[in-house]
Amino acid sequence: MPPVASNHPSAPRPPAIERGDGIGRIVMKVASVDSTNRRLVELGRAGAAHGTILVARDQTAGRGKGERGWFSTPDGSLCMSVLVKTRRTLIEAAQLTLLAAVAVREAVFAETGVDAGIKWPNDLLVDGRKICGILAEASCDDCGDLDFVVVGIGLNLSVPDDGFPDILRERAVSLSTLSGRPVDRDAFVATFGSVFDRWVTLWERHGLSAFAGTWTAHALQLGSxxxxxxxxxxxxxxxxxxxxxxxxxxxxxxxxxxxxxxxxxxxxxxxxxxxxxxxxxxxxxxx
CATH class of the missing domain: 2.30.30.100 (SH3 type barrels.)
Incomplete structure (x- = not known):
């Protein structure tokens, strides 16, 4: 989980929907953004609250592990980032990537019935094909202490098989293809926010032991x-x-x-x- 430099200027806040408490209480939506992670880091430094979710229909400069590019389409992808403020240390905060995978897997199953496996460190797969990737980035204050973490989630909602680039076609798949029906973007975001909030609360209280068993139960390739x-x-x-x-x-x-x-x-x-x-x-x- 790479730390992010702290010299970005503040950014205008996009329109927000506020409801409930915790993660998902504030949901901001934009049509397009360079990177939901990058934008939410800026908003976090400008005072965005814990649990804020930023959703974009498309990303123009999305990135994944190692600064690799990220493929998305405006109608078929969910580009989402979540701001998490935690009392845990910077080292422990790296566990949020694993925790987010547990939460996304649960939300996917709840919304679609698709049972995904977790591939360490940051992917969800079904039958060897990728449906989701996760990228967590830490933001530190001027003293080098953890300020907040932004967890980025890229999910293939409804990209048809022939809508992926040739290089991805055999290795990526959408939830709508797997489930045989459309996936409602807003409903998924709401379900994920509720699920992730519950898991983060448990993690704050108990640390890794709160979710290690669940992660292990759904992890791919253990013993291989x-x-x-x-x-x-x-x-x-x-x-x-x-x-x-x-x-x-x-x-x-x-x-x-x-x-x-x-x-x-x-x-x-x-x-x-x-x-x-x-x-x-x-x-x-x-x-």
């Missing part, structure tokens, strides 16, 4: 051998689960157990192929 890119290192390892701080615990080919805080998971190499020849799996909404 995968290729893991950790910085400049490629290793084949067995995924064990979450460590106490939210890192991914792995067992490498030599049997050593260690924790990984960032990286990417790809398919394990076949016996006659070397890991460096395999493409990384980073296709879909956010990557």
């Amino acid at each position: 051998v995968v290729r893991l890119t950790d910085g400049d290192e490629d290793v084949c390892a067995t995924l064990i689960g979450l460590a106490a701080d939210g890192a991914l615990r792995i067992r490498d080919a030599a049997g050593a157990v260690r924790d990984v805080h960032s990286g990417e998971i790809g398919a394990a190499p076949a016996a006659d192929r070397i890991a460096s020849q395999l493409p990384k799996t980073h296709m879909g909404a956010f990557s």
Whole structure:
């Protein structure tokens, strides 16, 4: 979860809908924006409240993990960011990516009946095809202490299979395709806000233990051998689960157990192929 510099000018506030309490109490909507994360960081520094959600029909410069580009369409994608203020530390706040995945998965199931799996660290997949990606960014004050976190969520709502670029067509899919019916954008945002608010409240009280069991129950590839890119290192390892701080615990080919805080998971190499020849799996909404 990369920290964001604190020198952006304040931005005008888009129209907002206010209801209830907690996450989703304030929902701001814009037709198009360069990046919902970037815009909500600016609004947060201008005083936007905890739980504010910014929704855009489209993004012109959306980004994912490692500053990769992000594909969206005005009618088929949900581009959404949530501002979270927490008493947890900057290190603990990195767990919000995992927590958001749990909440999005629950909201997806509630709204569509689609049962997605969680791919560490920031994706939701169904049958190997990506429906959602998550990108959390921390904003710190002038003293370097955590001010707030913005959690960006990119979800494929109703992009038809032939609406994806060729490179994504076999690796991404929409909820409407999976469920066989349209997905109401506003209803999904409302459901997600309620679900995420409940999980964040539990996390504030109990830390990682509040959601680790649920995350593990829906995590993909646990117990499997995968290729893991950790910085400049490629290793084949067995995924064990979450460590106490939210890192991914792995067992490498030599049997050593260690924790990984960032990286990417790809398919394990076949016996006659070397890991460096395999493409990384980073296709879909956010990557």
